[in-house]
Amino acid sequence: MGTRTPAQHVFMFLWIIGSVAAGDLEAKPGEDxxxxxxxxxxxxxxxxxxxxxxxxxxxxxFFRNKRADENYQDPRYRGRVELKDPEMKNGDVSVVLKKVTVSDTGTYQCRVTTSNMPTELLHSVHLVVSEGESVFLLKSSSIGLKMRNPPSGTYSSVNAIYSLVPGN
Structure with a gap:
């Protein structure tokens, strides 16, 4: 695979930003x-x-060597998290968090490394678990790319932070 141009990196970054914009989730305790x-x-x-x-x-x-590894997983999440698609078709590395509790409220970050892209992708999603009606909060998410420059072996990073206010 050839070296990516700066324009390709910008396109990938904008594509990621677009996919993250819908990144805020709400759930009730006990839901998956x-x-x-x-x-x-x-x-x-x-x-x-x-x-x-x-x-x-x-x-x-934590997934490495073609399998999930609970040795690197916090005990609070053991047995409650699995890949949505174990084959990760079409690059889908989403996970299902089972039986959420109020203490699961917070920001979750996904970091992916693939065999043909020496880039680490960072995706953030904010989860709000509450007993009552929908919670309207000012929520913010961020995304970053860490790219290796093949000739020099150095790394460069791009980060963005944005806020969304849910509509009525």
Whole structure:
């Protein structure tokens, strides 16, 4: 695979931003929730990590060597998280979080590394679990790309943060 041009990187970044804009989720306790994330290609996923950034060093889901690895998963999430599509067709690396509780409220980040793209994709989604009516909050999400520049082996990063106010 050839080197990507800056224009291709910008296109990928804008495509990711568009896919993240619908990234806020609401659920009631006991429900199962799909946390969406897609890689840019249908290439072999070499590593997939879902994290809770506000909880220090907490892996919600860890996938490497073609299998989920509970040794790197926080005990609060063991047995409650699985791939939506175990074959990860069309780059779908979404996970299902089962039987959510109010303590599951927070931000979830998905990091994907594929075999043909030395890029780590970061996707954030905010989950609100509440007993009552819909909660209207100012929610913000962020996304970043970490790209390796093949000739020099150096890395460059692009980050964006945006806020959404749910409509009526």
């Amino acid at each position: 929730v799909t946390l969406p994330c897609n890689s840019l290609t249908d290439a072999n996923v070499t590593k997939l990590v879902w994290k809770r950034p506000e909880l220090e060093d907490v892996n919600v889901f």
